[in-house]
Amino acid sequence: MQEINILQTALRNAGYIADTDLATAIHLTQVLQRPLLLEGDAGVGKTAVAQAMAETLQHQLIRLQCYEGLDVNTALYEWNYQRQLMAVRLHEKDSASQSTIEAEIFSRDYLLPRPLLQAISTTQPALLLIDEIDRADDEFEAFLLELLADFQITIPEIGTIKAVHKPTVILTSNATRDLSDALRRRCLYHFVDYPGKHKELQILNTQLPDLDRQLASSIVDFVQKIRQEHLKKIPGVAETLDWATALMHLDTTDLDHSLPQVEATLSCLLKTRADRELATTEWLKKITRPETT
Numbered sequence: 001m002q003e004i005n006i007l008q009t010a011l012r013n014a015g016y017i018a019d020t021d022l023a024t025a026i027h028l029t030q031v032l033q034r035p036l037l038l039e040g041d042a043g044v045g046k047t048a049v050a051q052a053m054a055e056t057l058q059h060q061l062i063r064l065q066c067y068e069g070l071d072v073n074t075a076l077y078e079w080n081y082q083r084q085l086m087a088v089r090l091h092e093k094d095s096a097s098q099s100t101i102e103a104e105i106f107s108r109d110y111l112l113p114r115p116l117l118q119a120i121s122t123t124q125p126a127l128l129l130i131d132e133i134d135r136a137d138d139e140f141e142a143f144l145l146e147l148l149a150d151f152q153i154t155i156p157e158i159g160t161i162k163a164v165h166k167p168t169v170i171l172t173s174n175a176t177r178d179l180s181d182a183l184r185r186r187c188l189y190h191f192v193d194y195p196g197k198h199k200e201l202q203i204l205n206t207q208l209p210d211l212d213r214q215l216a217s218s219i220v221d222f223v224q225k226i227r228q229e230h231l232k233k234i235p236g237v238a239e240t241l242d243w244a245t246a247l248m249h250l251d252t253t254d255l256d257h258s259l260p261q262v263e264a265t266l267s268c269l270l271k272t273r274a275d276r277e278l279a280t281t282e283w284l285k286k287i288t289r290p291e292t293t
Helices: 002-013 020-032 046-057 072-076 081-093 098-105 115-121 138-150 181-186 197-207 213-226 237-249 259-264 273-278 281-288
Strands: 036-039 060-065 077-079 111-113 126-131 152-155 159-162 168-173 188-191
Touching: 002 020, 002 046, 020 036, 020 046, 020 168, 020 188, 036 046, 046 060, 046 126, 046 168, 060 115, 072 077, 072 115, 072 138, 081 098, 111 115, 115 126, 115 152, 115 159, 138 152, 138 181, 197 213, 197 237, 213 237, 213 281, 259 281
Parallel strands: 036 168, 036 188, 060 126, 126 168
Antiparallel strands: 077 111, 152 159
């Protein structure tokens, strides 16, 4: 467990508060050389895990943001068509043969690597973050499985490029669709939930060391309470940090006696019209009222 404690300290120094389960999963990712799948609602800090890991491991962070319609070529590589066209025109003036021209313009000098090829071909240790894999389609997921199995890519004009250093791979999912069993089998898994009060307070104190401790506690109490309400979009950790920063900027010292500032800054927390309309003055008074024992 000493290695886990050391890792937790290193992640904390990188700005991320990791519980024992998550720190253990991160450690095993390195030991077993398996990808780590982080699943959870948007805003709970999944991407921040990868960023803190990259800093802790001193790895280059390479990020692939997934989206609907993402194709393999966009994620792998593209040819620099403008440079290729210029080279063709120059060689035509020299009366170079077609085979000579093709050999040059389809070389690595004219290749534009995208995140997956970057992660495979880098000579330095890298962390590949495949963000929101659930937004990509099944075909891309199937290709990704093949890549994660061999860590090599074949480019018809050049040949096969194998990884010099196997990248550490982190996948995140907001669970907007079911991922395949094959992908889940290949990965270690950790569910990232909204933090409890103690952990969220630690996050605030770490990220905003100048924030008054009493105000920080009140902010966390407020956010923890509204997450229990019937909101359309539950605020995540990033929203808590934004709200705390806004309140600091407005010199707020006490939520219970600063309802105008609270109401004016709710745009940091509530991101839909329905949720904003729910936040009446009476609702805010109920939420900010200290709990009686």
